[in-house]
Amino acid sequence: MPEAKKKQSFGESLSKTYRQVGPYMGLGTELAASVIGMVLLGYFLDEHFKTSPWLLLTGAAAGMTGGFYNFIREVQKLGKIDTRKRS
Numbered sequence: 001m002p003e004a005k006k007k008q009s010f011g012e013s014l015s016k017t018y019r020q021v022g023p024y025m026g027l028g029t030e031l032a033a034s035v036i037g038m039v040l041l042g043y044f045l046d047e048h049f050k051t052s053p054w055l056l057l058t059g060a061a062a063g064m065t066g067g068f069y070n071f072i073r074e075v076q077k078l079g080k081i082d083t084r085k086r087s
Helices: 010-025 027-049 054-086
Strands: none
Touching (some): 010 054
């Protein structure tokens, strides 16, 4: 007869869930921060060089490109780690 699973308390279950999703929780913030940071940099450079709106748009494009690249790379890396744990 298989052993009965030990019933987890709510706190243990919540803790286990946070450990599993923890690495994914910061990805959205990281993506937003890269886009916002590059947009702000572009805005301030536009103000300094009087090139409005070109550096702002360039900063937005660079922030989105870099942010999405990093986001996809991290998700793939975390997915590989997750599949190793399951096997």
